[in-house]
Amino acid sequence: MKTHNHLILELAKRVEKAALELGATLTLEEAYSAIVEPPQFEMGHFAFGCFRLAKAMKKAPPAIAAELATKIQSDDMLKSVSAAGPYLNFIINAKAYGDLVINPVLDESFFKREILETNPKTMIEYSQPNTHKVLHVGHMRNLCLGNALIKMGRSINADIISVTYPGDVGTHVAKCLWYLKKHNNSPIPEGSPETKGAWLGQIYTKASHKLDDELGTDQEEKNRAELTAILKQLESGSGEYFDLWRETREWSLRLMEKAYSWADVKFDRWFFESEVDAPSLKFIKELFDQGKLVKDDGAIGMDLTDDKLGFCLLVKSDGNGLYATKDVQLAKVKFEEFKVKKSVYIVDNRQSHHFKQVFKVLEKIGFDQAKDCFHLAYDVVELPDGAMSSRKGNIVPLMDLVEQMEARITTDYLEKYRGDWSNEEIKQTAHAVAGGAIIYGMVRVDNNRKIVFDMDEWLKLDGETGPYLQYARARITSLVDKLGPVEENIDFTQLKTNAELMLASKISRYNDIIEKGWNDLKTIGLCSYLYDLSRLFNSFYVECPIGKAETNELKQARLALAKATGGILEHGLAALGITAPKRM
The missing domain is CATH 1.10.730.10 (Isoleucyl-tRNA Synthetase; Domain 1)
Structure with missing residues (x-):
């Protein structure tokens, strides 16, 4: 381990030396890691727990603490050393705080110390907002958490790749384009792309309401067929809806960039669902041909019942992929493109089952880095009167x-x-x-x-x-x-x-x-x-x-x-x- 805290390092040296004088073997790192802060400052500024010496010395920790106290003398650094039960308590002289803490902070050397013992290249994926929706206050927990972790890590020279993964294709996009093309009567607002991006969020909410209202009516099947046709155009990369998607996608991305600029967030790489959409379907079909996946009623997936994860659906019977489809492909891309050693996904806890399935699929298809994928879950943000929903429209942009x-x-x-x-x-x-x-x-x-x-x-x-x-x-x-x-x-x-x-x-x-x-x-x-x-x-x-x-x-x-x-x-x-x- 890195013994970067110079104050604790000096204490550890004294403890190591005293233990050796008593015939006990204690490494500097062991002593360093065992030094803690007592519950009350008056008891001691720092304390060493003697538990790890009990077996080697064949004595109770309180007896060891008493013996160690006799071997460590007061000096320019230590004002006093005393035993308190199984702990050895230290009172530090003010001069030591000045020399080892205050002055290094003032000359900034304190912030330049080598902190990390290991430093594997780590990718952190965070902030995965959907295009064609409004970026609202609920999205900020993910954004702030990811950005803070990255800045914390980089402040101690952690090797980090920061990425985002906006959802720029999928049913939500089809709904927005469907309403915009077939049912919208209001003019597109004048002004910046960011203004138009915010307006798209309103269109998405109207689309969701209309589709909900028409569930169980003669229109329901027609609406579903139209949405499927839109998704097919987006997948094929041509057609009037594809052209509309490209235009409106830019509005949403400009709105995202405005929010990221405000928050001083920068990404090393922007992944998009659209870039892994077609490759992911191709990869899943290859896995099926290899016998690693099964087909059930026209849909393709993996049975994870033995792992208590149910059936992971990867291709629907209509030929369209799902979030899991893309995440399986994206996992490969991340490790291949950046050669990372660890891949962290910051996504809310409602997706915990999803990531358990995805990581298990990766493991079973023989993807060695599946063990290096980690879902960092968090709970949601609510308003005082309850949860937010872009579909319902009860959000704070x-x-x-x-x-x-x-x-x-x-x-x-x-x-x-x-x-x-x-x-x-x-x-x-x-x-x-x-x-x-x-x-x-x-x-x-x-x-x-x-x-x-x-x-x-x-x-x-x-x-x-x-x-x-x-x-x-x-x-x-x-x-x-x-x-x-x-x-x-x-x-x-x-x-x-x-x-x-x-x-x-x-x-x-x-x-x-x-x-x-x-x-x-x-x-x-x-x-x-x-x-x-x-x-x-x-x-x-x-x-x-x-x-x-x-x-x-x-x-x-x-x-x-x-x-x-x-x-x-x-x-x-x-x-x-x-x-x-x-x-x-």
Whole structure:
């Protein structure tokens, strides 16, 4: 493992040496990985659990802790060492926090350390919106989660390929084109392709309503036949509906690009369902000819009953493919084109069964990399009054929401600065705060829990929100600008209170939090860390005056600690995809 936390590394060296003196074999890596944070800071800043030495030393962990404590002496780094049950507790000197944590954060070397022990090339597929529908706030959980994981990983030099996979063919597209061609009476709106893309979402909703209304009538079979004919044209790549598809597809893609630009999201590769549609059908037919698939009532698939996954349908009796058809083909393309070692699919938990089937099909057809495919599931986003549905039309279009939030932020928080701030700074700050509210709200919740979007709550400057963290960082920046600059050769022994040392200790764990978040593919840990750090800073600021410190030496030490906190907040927010305004 990489022993990148220099503070914990120094503790591990002392533990390793003490264990050796007691006749026990303990590697540096074992000691390093066993050092944790005690539940109460007063007990110790860090602790080593002696459980792993019990078997080799044939003693109870509390007895081992007591013996180790006698072998480790206080020094410039360690203020004290004490045994507490099975744990060895350490109190760190302020100078060590300064030398090993605060100064490295201030000179940025802290963020350039080699963190990852292994670094397999990983593809993350996220944000799979459908063309011919509206991109709404519900899509943002996927987008924010994927982008945050990628930025977290890349902040510690993880080798990542980011891709998206919009659904630009399928029944939803046929419905939209069908209504647009046969039933629409309203004119195509003037203006940008993005405006037309948003309008297509309304057409899709109207199409869905009309088709639902005509279920069970004489029109139902006719409608189904017309939709099938449209799908055939799209598959063949010619015909009036294919031409209409190409035109309207561009409108939707421009709308997507506008949303991605707002969120500062960039993809290394755009995959499209349309590019794997025909090849996937060809591949499935080849597998059938090889005897790896079966035909049932004209449809082709794989019986996964023995795996408790039912029947995976791959080609319908009318000859059209399904999502599974394309995903089997796309899996091959991903590994062949980019030579990745791991392929992650960020898709909501309603598709869990789908991916279990797809991965099992890949395994049974002999695709070796099936074991390297992973579905990262998450729960959905709802409004306070329930779930959203493009088909029903009860959605909040993303770009409309963004405009509303930025206007609200400007009116409630920033208008008072007009005249002192430029109009451009007010605009950019509103943009950043709206982004912070949405992104943090989407990634702070465990993936297994639903999110209820509430604009009023998410925009608050107090509580666990993105704007709260942005404000904390802006406040620190203003403080440092007012009281700084931070001098060189700081005397960190001036830091003596728990409020100061708790903050320094929290800062020291930043890289550990990022590493764990990337390895676990979770953002909640970083979000909680940044929120806790901000709260600790607020306590420190109240208890430990900076501008009115008793001496200049104490002022400078506290100012350096504050600036380091601001640096961690800036890097941490950036790792979530959140911009930190300089002032708010």
